Amino acid sequence: MIEQEETEQRLARLSGATDALRPSAGFSARVMLAIEREAAPSFLETTWFSARRLLPVAAIAAAMAVVWAVQVDGYVDDELASSYASMELE
């Protein structure tokens, strides 16, 4: 009877009965697939990497846009000033 079996004997019997256990079919392939997924960069990682590479270009473009905007603003002011001046002369 299992109930009367000593603890050590029962452990030994169960150990023997499970000695032949081995992974199910395709286990190794599933593991390697999970590893490949782990090794491949995720969408977020790819996006972050690309974004980091574009950051200096974006910064230069932003600086150039500011310079251009200031220059254009200066031309507009000059044009407005000269048109008011010509209206006053008229």
Added chain:
Amino acid sequence: MDILEKAVDRVLSGDRSAFQQIVDATSQKLVRLGARIMGNQADAEDVVQEAYVKAYRALTAGEFDRRSSTSTWLYRIVVNGAIDAKRSRKRRAEASDEQVDPGWDGAAFAEARLALTEIDDWLQALPPDQRAALVLQSMEGLNNSEIAQVMGVSEGAVEQRLVRARATLRQKREQS
């Protein structure tokens, strides 16, 4: 240096395909260990797969310091994963060995499955860490020093877990 340590060297030097050798050399022992702690093969395979992913991550990040052997290190990851899984009791409803395709002798698989069910029922009364210590000693054949290394605790703590586990099982037997 054995095959396992050589495979680790190759992974560390950038040959990621060498990880397959590590899986081939250790998966039988690790799945059997996981199944004995978890009480069924499907959950054990989940735990072991997760353990391999963690091991791969640690290897490629240079986090494996090689203070213990690769085998002991993998044992530790699987035991910790199994204890965590047992504690969280997140056993999937569909995770049953009925769905496992053994790919090996059906009769031996059936016997092993019955034995796993018996282990699970019998050791259910034990906390996961005591259960793991008992499995490592009585089924995996590790001595207290090796169990301490695998579980990351002192030998005294291992001894205490084993004494408590056996006392609980004896008490359970006397009550039945």
